[in-house]
Amino acid sequence: MDQILIVAVLVTLGYFFGRRAEKKHFISLIEREKVMNQLPAMASRMPPQDNRYEQKLVSGNVVIANDYFKTFVAGLRNLFGGKISTYETLLDRGRREAVLRMKDQAQQFGAELVFNVKYETSSISGQDSRKMPIIEVHAYGTALKKL
Amino acid sequence: MLISNLEFMTGRKVTKHLGLVQGSSVRAKHAGRDIMSGIKNMFGGELTAYTELLQESREEATERMIEQARSVGANAVLNVRFSTSSITAGAAEIYVYGTAVILDGDD
Numbered sequence: 001m002d003q004i005l006i007v008a009v010l011v012t013l014g015y016f017f018g019r020r021a022e023k024k025h026f027i028s029l030i031e032r033e034k035v036m037n038q039l040p041a042m043a044s045r046m047p048p049q050d051n052r053y054e055q056k057l058v059s060g061n062v063v064i065a066n067d068y069f070k071t072f073v074a075g076l077r078n079l080f081g082g083k084i085s086t087y088e089t090l091l092d093r094g095r096r097e098a099v100l101r102m103k104d105q106a107q108q109f110g111a112e113l114v115f116n117v118k119y120e121t122s123s124i125s126g127q128d129s130r131k132m133p134i135i136e137v138h139a140y141g142t143a144l145k146k147l
Numbered sequence: 148m149l150i151s152n153l154e155f156m157t158g159r160k161v162t163k164h165l166g167l168v169q170g171s172s173v174r175a176k177h178a179g180r181d182i183m184s185g186i187k188n189m190f191g192g193e194l195t196a197y198t199e200l201l202q203e204s205r206e207e208a209t210e211r212m213i214e215q216a217r218s219v220g221a222n223a224v225l226n227v228r229f230s231t232s233s234i235t236a237g238a239a240e241i242y243v244y245g246t247a248v249i250l251d252g253d254d
Contacts (some may be wrong), residue, residue: 051157057151138201
């Protein structure tokens with residue numbers, strides 16, 4: 001009985017705090033993305049050949065965790081299969097945040113373009129499905145500054 | 148030392164290829180700052196302590212790669228790739244590798 005109560009409290013707390021944090025994060029992501037749109041990041045491997053550029057490796061990473069409510073919902077979803085949208089938003093937030101941090105670094109360098117952007121996603125909480133999922137997203141690329 | 152994940156430096160020629168150089172670093176997840184992260188984990192969001200930990204780990208791996216590149220006489224490392232692998236639930240390995248080259252011109 002006690003255990004059910006603890007889980008219920010955690011789920012409720014997770015729902016309210018997690019939802020608020022996620023909303024705030026998405027608003028800040030959208031705002032910063034608008035500003036950073038002037039610095040395009042590309043997956044292409046070939047930079048334009050008409051100019052000489054100074055190059056620098058830039059990267060951004062973020063470790064992000066799901067709240068208790070979402071993990072609980074995902075656990076239920078696992079029984080029936082199908083789309084787990086609570087994890088989709090987690091990965092979406094992680095990727096966008098990592099790219100923004102990479103672009104921050106590129107901007108400090110004074111770059112106009114970021115080329116050959118690669119993503120790397122890894123789960124740090126291991127393969128144990130009872131544990132809370134924690135993921136790390138690392139984005140890196142080459143910042144180009146006109147000489 | 149110039150580091151890039153493109154396969155060339157714009158406007159400069161590779162005069163000599165010196166082969167693969169690499170660096171790695173293994174760090175444990177539970178490193179003192181873990182308690183706060185555990186609490187934060189309940190409510191979701193970013194775990195700043197881990198972000199920094201992995202950032203430092205990556206810097207160290209890169210530093211080791213650069214050291215190796217220097218010892219073979221390179222002045223740039225091109226086509227750099229990162230990889231992360233979880234060894235156990237508690238530790239992650241960061242591995243970074245690239246091609247050491249000598250570029251013409253001065254830095």
